[in-house]
Amino acid sequence: MPLSPFFTTLLTYFVRHQNQLQNKFGHFIAWSSLSLVLITALVVILRYGFGTGSIALQESVMYNHAILFMLGMAYTYQQDKHVRVDVFYTRYSERTRAWINLFGTLLMTLPTMIFIIWSGWDYVAVSWRINETSAEAGGLAYLYLLKTLILLMAALVISQALSTAAQAWLTLSSAENVSPDDINNNQVDNLEGKL
């Protein structure tokens, strides 16, 4: 599948900049893991050490937690850290992997995320309309913002999915074997993802 040079340049430009943005955003969101630790510990220390506490502070733990994983999903996708069953995958050639990623993105990721936006739109819109707040007295008044994370997550993942598909296409269309890492411009954090 040879592409016209213009189209190749355009796709490469998109992939590089999309991934760079996604990467920077992920590094920013990563700080929310530290704040989650500190705020949760603060809640515990206030309760058991000083016998006080506030529902708002407790709910901010939940908000922090939701922000962490909902907004980190696209970054994790960019870093290719969503776990795969790699019994066979590790043995495939670069091209076979590109085919899998191209079709997987088009058939699995995009429909899923479009469905989440389509079905979630009203769910979130209703929450905005009534200015939905916490059911608890003294809770946070931003439940509609929290629910909006569902749409934001899907939008970010769609952006990354388009980039992943473009990356796979570039790999498939190039005569020589361009590894995805070259296109990705080494924007892969060198971490050991362990569980």
Added chain:
Amino acid sequence: MEWLALVLFAVIFIALLVGFPVAFTLAGTSLLFALIANLFGAFDMAFLQSIPSRIFSIMSNEILIAVPLFVFMGVMLEKSKMAENLLQTMDEVMRGIKGGLGIAVILVGMLLAASTGIVGATVVTMGLLALPTMLKQGYCPRIASGTICASGTLGQIIPPSIVLILLGDVLSSSYQQAQLNQGIFSPEALSVGDLFIGALLPGMLLVVLYMLYIFYKAMTRPDLIPSNTGQAVAPGLTSRVFKSLLPPLALILLVLGSILGGFATPTEAASLGALGALLLAAVNKQLTLTTLNAVMRNTLQVTSMIFLIFIGAAFFSLVFKGLGGDELITELLTGLPGGVFTAMLIVMALMFILGFFLDFIEITYVVVPIVAPILLMMGVDPIWLGIMIAINLQTAFLTPPFGFALFYLKGVASNLKTADLYKGTIPFIMIQLSVLILIAIWPELVTWLPSLVY
């Protein structure tokens, strides 16, 4: 048309083997299957309308907040050099005992497991530190690699563990559902803490059996496990032992103690543990901005990975339910000759086999919600069921070709032959299975401790 639910299960299993990320495959395959079934009138798309509220309930689930906190704690501890110090002093303490180094590895695995619950960190650390020493002392590579992998997986069964937190989350809602179905309208609750207490004795039993195995091998086959008579122990051992044991014991007291003592929820205890790990790294002069960035990004990636699987599993469970799969499985499991025993045996065997290919998160969120309510309605004790599943899933970490522990060890010990790595796990898988059988015969091993506490 209920058989379509089984077709969905089979299609997803095959799709997963292709190697596209698990979470997207679970969601995408279920969605496409639903759309096609809908065309033929076999599925009502209204079932999928609750996806947004399902996602929101994952976001607001208080139990699951413990997951990123324990991940943060585990990754931070790995950077704090606690494991290195422990391994070194334990090795010195065990000098002179037959199979001493192997037993030291198991003890360190146990201590790390009780302070955090991350398998990967433990296996990698010991693969880097203990494996070369074991091989240099003349340990057979199979026994060395098997011991390290098995000791690493202890993190999944000895509380606090992420497997038990996720199982507690799934089983508590299954237990509620089972009781409501039976017409009990003031249902008893099941907490993550119950599972933690129930897992203590079985976890210890595994540790003892692992050590007995190494000791027995060292006695009968000195050609495979030579005794270490070489180096003398450096002076000042007692104070070094004390210094290396203090941090893990303090963390265990803080995290596990506060949960088991009923002072804190797992989430609260996890935040204190994470704070403790942060302080420990600072005290050991390991806390730099680079380290902190690596820990935070790693936590973000692992957490996002796990939670996206929850969303994928929500798609699967709604479509499976919409196709009538729940009724089908109920019929299949309750209609068996031999009653609960056969049903339990089949479920355990299915999980064991799936464990060769899938990891614990998918099994916990795809299989357990389907079968657990049925087994619980048949009268199975929820804590016992949880621990049986947990040990089964822990075994999945060891079973080739897709055992996490094997991957981690292979990653840091590339000169290890894959055949040795795989064969080395066999005796430990056997130990796991025999513990499963022991618990099946004497459920008191699990239920006795929780009954004392409450």
